[in-house]
Amino acid sequence: xxxxxQRLSFEYDxxxxxxxxxxxxxTGLGILALLSMLLAVGLGTVKIPPDIAYKIIAYKLFHxxxxxxMSQVSPAHMDIIWQIRLPRVxxxxxxxxxxxxxxxxxxxxxQNPLAEPYILGISAGASLGATFxxxxxxxSGLFFGLGxxxxxxxxxxxxxxxVLVLSGIGGRMSTVKMVLSGSIASALxxxxxxxxIYLSNxxxxxxxxxxxxxxxxxxxxxxxxxxxxFGIALCCLFFLFQxxxxxxxxLGEEAxxxxxxxxxxxxxxxxxxxxxxxxxxxxxCGIFGFVGLVIPHVVRGLVGSDHRRLMPGTILIGSIFLIxxxxxxxxxxxxxxxxxxxxxxxxxxxxxxxxxxxQSFDFGSK
Amino acid sequence: xxxxxxxxxxxxxxxxxxxxxxxxxxKGEFVGIIGPNGSGKSTLLRTIYRIIQPNNGTIWLxxxxxxxxxxxxxxKKMGVVGQFNSINFDFTVLDMVLMGRTPHKSLxxxxxxxxxxxxxxxxxxxxxxxxxxxxxxxxxxGEKQRIILARALTQQPQLLILDEPTNxxxxxxxxxxxxxxxxxxxxxxxxxxxxxLAAMYCHKLYVLKEGNVITSGVPNEILTPELVQDxxxxxxxxxxxxxxxxxxxxxxxxxRHA
Numbered sequence: 001x002x003x004x005x006q007r008l009s010f011e012y013d014x015x016x017x018x019x020x021x022x023x024x025x026x027t028g029l030g031i032l033a034l035l036s037m038l039l040a041v042g043l044g045t046v047k048i049p050p051d052i053a054y055k056i057i058a059y060k061l062f063h064x065x066x067x068x069x070m071s072q073v074s075p076a077h078m079d080i081i082w083q084i085r086l087p088r089v090x091x092x093x094x095x096x097x098x099x100x101x102x103x104x105x106x107x108x109x110x111q112n113p114l115a116e117p118y119i120l121g122i123s124a125g126a127s128l129g130a131t132f133x134x135x136x137x138x139x140s141g142l143f144f145g146l147g148x149x150x151x152x153x154x155x156x157x158x159x160x161x162x163v164l165v166l167s168g169i170g171g172r173m174s175t176v177k178m179v180l181s182g183s184i185a186s187a188l189x190x191x192x193x194x195x196x197i198y199l200s201n202x203x204x205x206x207x208x209x210x211x212x213x214x215x216x217x218x219x220x221x222x223x224x225x226x227x228x229x230f231g232i233a234l235c236c237l238f239f240l241f242q243x244x245x246x247x248x249x250x251l252g253e254e255a256x257x258x259x260x261x262x263x264x265x266x267x268x269x270x271x272x273x274x275x276x277x278x279x280x281x282x283x284x285c286g287i288f289g290f291v292g293l294v295i296p297h298v299v300r301g302l303v304g305s306d307h308r309r310l311m312p313g314t315i316l317i318g319s320i321f322l323i324x325x326x327x328x329x330x331x332x333x334x335x336x337x338x339x340x341x342x343x344x345x346x347x348x349x350x351x352x353x354x355x356x357x358x359q360s361f362d363f364g365s366k
Numbered sequence: 367x368x369x370x371x372x373x374x375x376x377x378x379x380x381x382x383x384x385x386x387x388x389x390x391x392x393k394g395e396f397v398g399i400i401g402p403n404g405s406g407k408s409t410l411l412r413t414i415y416r417i418i419q420p421n422n423g424t425i426w427l428x429x430x431x432x433x434x435x436x437x438x439x440x441x442k443k444m445g446v447v448g449q450f451n452s453i454n455f456d457f458t459v460l461d462m463v464l465m466g467r468t469p470h471k472s473l474x475x476x477x478x479x480x481x482x483x484x485x486x487x488x489x490x491x492x493x494x495x496x497x498x499x500x501x502x503x504x505x506x507x508g509e510k511q512r513i514i515l516a517r518a519l520t521q522q523p524q525l526l527i528l529d530e531p532t533n534x535x536x537x538x539x540x541x542x543x544x545x546x547x548x549x550x551x552x553x554x555x556x557x558x559x560x561x562x563l564a565a566m567y568c569h570k571l572y573v574l575k576e577g578n579v580i581t582s583g584v585p586n587e588i589l590t591p592e593l594v595q596d597x598x599x600x601x602x603x604x605x606x607x608x609x610x611x612x613x614x615x616x617x618x619x620x621x622r623h624a
Contacts, residue, residue, distance in 0.1 A: 011460060011498065012482040241473055247457075248468055254448055258415050259521070260441030260469035305456050 022309055029316040033093065036323045040089045041081065043327050045337075048077050056081045083221070091220040091228065092326040093319040095281050096291060098232040100299075100318025102274045103292025104310060105239055108246040109270045110178045111253070116292035117278040120178070121185025123289075124193075125159020126152040126282035127213060131193040135200040149227070153279030159185050160275035164268065214339030215288030217326050228280045235277050236315055242270075243307035250305060288341030290348025295321055298351075368392050369414070369525055369553065374423035376406075376413055376577075383409045384420070385577045391525065396547075396554045398564040398585075401574030402598050407557035408449065410574070411529050414555070415446045427525075441469035445518030446527045447511070459505070459513055460498045463489055466520025488519040491546055507534035515543060519550075528556035532563070565589055565613040573597055589613060 041057065042050030055069035060082050103116040110120070117123050133151035166181035197206055239246075245266060248256045256263050295318045296310070302317075303309040322340075325347065329340045369391040376384035384406050391397045399407050412418045414425060416437065425432040427440060445466070457465075463485045464477055471477075489495050492512040497505070502513060511534050518526060526547060532540035540560070544567045547554055558564040564571060565585035572582040575597045581588050586606070594602050600617055607614040 011486055012477075012479040015477075015482065244468060244471060244473075248465060250457075251465065254412070254415075254417055254446075257417055257437065258441060258444075258446035258448065258518075259465060260436075260438035262437050306461060 022303065025303070026312055026316070029313070029320070033316050033319050033323075036320050037089050037093055040092075040323050040327045041085050044080070044085060044330050045334075046077070046080055048081060052077070053081050053085075057086060087222050087225050088217050088220040088326065089323060091225055091284065092217050092322045094229050094232050095217070095285060096295075096318040096320070096322025096325075097236060097315045098228070098277045098281055098318075099291040099322070100295035100314040101232075101236055101239055101311070102277050104296040104299075104307070104314045105242075105246065105270050105274055106292070107296055108249045108307065109267050111250060112179055113297070114293070115179065115182075116289075117274055118287070118289045118292065119186070120160075120182035121163055121189060122156050122159045122275050122278045123282055123287050124186040124189035125162070126156035126279050127287050128189040128193045128196075129153070129155020129158070129279075130282060130286075131196050135196050135202060147283075149224075149280075149283030152283035153276070155189070156275045156279035156282065157272070159189060160271045164271055213287050213341075215286040215341035215344075216329075216337070216339050217285045218337065219284060224284060228284050231280045232277055235273055238273065240311050240315075243311055246307040246311070247305075286339075286341070288339075288344045290344045290351075291318060291322060294348045294351050368426075368428060369555065370426040371414070372424045372426070374410070374413060374420045374425065376409055376418060377421045378409065378418075383577050384413065386423075387574075387577075387579050388423075389572050389579065389582070391553045391555050393524075393553055394551050396567055396569050397556070398568035398571045399555070399557045399574060400559070400561060400564050400571060400597075405574040405597075406577040407574055408529055411448070411527055411555070411557055415444060415448070415527050416440065438469050441521065443523055444525045444527060445521040445523035446529075447515050447518050447531045448527075448529045449533070456501050456503055458499050459489065459494060459502055460485060462502045462513055463516045463520050466517040469521060484522065485516075485520050488516040489513075491519060492516045493542065508536065508539055511535060512539065512543065515546070523552065525553040525555070526550075528554065530557050530559055533559070561589065561594070562613060562615050565615075586613060589615075 038054065039050075042048070042053045052069065052073060055064075055066045056073060056078055058064045058066055059069055099117070106115040106117060106120060107113050109115070129151035130148050132155070133148045163178065163181045163185050166184065167177040169177075200206070245261055248259050248261050249263075249266070251259070253263055296314050299310055299313040299317050303313045322344075325343050326340055329338045329343050332338055332343075371387060371389045374384055374387045375382070387406075387410060389397070399410065401407055409418065413420050414432075416432070427435060427443060432440065460482075464481060466485065466488070467477060467481045470481075486495070486498065489498055492515055494509065494512055494516065497509070502510065505513065511531065515531065528547065531543055531547075535543060540563060544563060547556075548567055556568075558568075568585055570582065571585050571588060573580045573588065573593065580597060581593065589604055591602055591604055594600060594604070594615075600620060602615055602617045604613055604615050606612070
């Protein structure tokens with residue numbers, strides 16, 4: 001009897017062992033993410049010795065005056081570390097996690113490994129909202145008090161509902177219809193944004209919109225940080241508990257329904273939450289692509305398709321990726337900085353090409 | 367667990383696919399649906415496993431209106447092997463089969479040793495225990511189909527819906543799968559295209575033509591050359607084989623008279 005029991009639970013024990021290995025990997029990634037944040041604070045155009053940077057943070061956080069650091073440091077350096085770099089590094093970590101997570105959820109939800117908020121048109125909607133707010137809102141004095149952030153969020157939500165409704169026309173929402181609706185939404189909202197820009201003839205507004213459309217984390221401040229940090233953290237928590245449903249969605253629409261998943265409802269909830277995250281992110285740092293596309297693919301290669309592993313993996317690796325992408329954006333030019341969208345695209349596009357090639361050689365037998 | 371359909375109508379677009387169909391599957395009964403391509407077999411099954419809403423009529427599962435049962439509840443009672451199994455993601459066979467436990471799990475519930483035992487038992491039933499740790503996407507079509515069946519068995523359903531479950535299988539596994547399913551002693555509703563197999567395994571057959579039930583009953587009584595001529599528009603000879611006791615159906619070439 002004991003023997004039988006042992007035999008029956010052999011597969012379970014193997015799974016538990018595999019899980020231990022994975023937890024170890026996850027802890028490693030967590031430490032790597034923290035280390036990345038610390039290192040990133042020490043890097044930038046203004047050379048501040050890393051040890052001074054950490055002493056400033058220690059002083060601000062815990063009021064530890066190590067080596068009497070406060071008397072050695074200029075107030076300018078203090079501000080650079082505490083008011084500029086630290087919020088920015090935190091924002092990049094959170095945004096990276098959010099974008100990568102959105103990509104993972106979208107890909108499972110439409111069963112298409114190419115999906116991400118950008119392809120489904122949600123970011124284009126957010127961008128239209130932002131453009132609208134910057135150009136029309138500020139020019140006419142209307143809508144003041146409702147910031148760009150709010151309008152980006154409304155735009156993202158509007159785009160999500162647009163895609164949901166469009167892909168639901170003519171019966172059940174199918175993957176193909178959803179992806180097509182996403183392209184329609186993208187094309188339409190980008191065209192509308194451009195129309196607004198051309199009609200406005202506002203040179204400064206146009207520059208600001210251009211910057212918006214290439215992304216930057218430069219706007220990070222303590223007071224605009226809290227909303228994205230807590231918003232995205234809550235959404236991460238939510239999706240970490242959705243692994244089983246996400247796995248089931250991968251099996252296809254019919255299979256998910258036969259396993260008891262209310263597909264329409266689940267997709268609707270996921271769409272709204274990913275719209276929330278996208279709106280939050282676009283409102284603070286504009287549009288940049290590829291993070292939600294590339295990170296899930298990389299992590300899938302590392303830990304497999306099972307969302308119980310994939311989800312925590314993408315969140316951490318997404319963070320680490322964007323922290324370093326932003327460091328690069330800050331230090332690569334001698335004067336000024338590069339929009340981060342250029343960096344994510346330059347890193348992401350060749351990588352994505354590689355994935356496509358690899359997939360075409362062993363398609364379906366991976 | 368019994369299933370009862372009352373006057374089901376299904377329209378897709380403006381075409382009537384299913385017209386006023388009523389049928390019943392009693393506890394432990396193996397019921398087959400036969401009919402030519404396009405006769406509405408799959409649509410009827412998809413209506414039962416809740417992909418399509420019927421335009422009219424009621425489906426009763428265990429005495430309850432299916433509409434009033436939550437999807438996660440009906441998934442505990444009804445397992446489905448459909449014609450859908452293409453995924454590009456790399457799950458192992460065991461992971462794939464474990465997903466059959468989904469309807470039994472709460473949001474935070476993780477798989478217990480008991481779940482693993484149920485999954486492994488299902489994998490053994492379909493003869494795939496040597497491949498439990500292989501990647502699902504490396505399996506052949508027939509092996510995939512057996513794993514999908516194992517996943518449905520892992521749901522521990524009281525009713526199995528099978529949509530041409532043997533269409534990728536060679537004859538050994540066709541017989542094996544149908545025998546496994548029949549040996550479970552649970553209710554089965556299966557769309558089948560092989561008339562001999564249908565006659566061999568089913569307690570009862572429904573014959574579909576253009577969305578209507580033409581006739582129904584015990585296979586040996588209703589399967590006649592006239593029926594086959596009417597439904598499939600081919601000529602055949604049907605006799606009980608004295609050696610096996612099963613119906614033997616021999617078809618004539620399509621243009622015998624030409």
